[in-house]
Amino acid sequence: MGSLFRPNLRLAGGPAPVCAYIEELMPDILDGVIEPGKVFDAVTGLGGVPAGYRDMADRRSLKVLVRP
Numbered sequence: 001m002g003s004l005f006r007p008n009l010r011l012a013g014g015p016a017p018v019c020a021y022i023e024e025l026m027p028d029i030l031d032g033v034i035e036p037g038k039v040f041d042a043v044t045g046l047g048g049v050p051a052g053y054r055d056m057a058d059r060r061s062l063k064v065l066v067r068p
Contacts, residue, residue, distance in 0.1 A: 042063075
């Protein structure tokens with residue numbers, strides 16, 4: 001972290017507005033038009049949702065894609 005302060009750089013983040021885009025983009029993801037690999041790094045079925053949330057909370061996964 002110290003390397004960010006010396007050259008006067010700023011590291012910022014914020015909430016992702018997922019709900020604003022999910023209905024528009026999900027069909028393209030499921031049809032293969034959009035490659036979600038840069039967003040999702042794990043895939044699970046409905047039964048794996050609790051473990052997927054644990055993996056995200058424990059920082060083992062960034063985002064888990066749920067396929068019914």
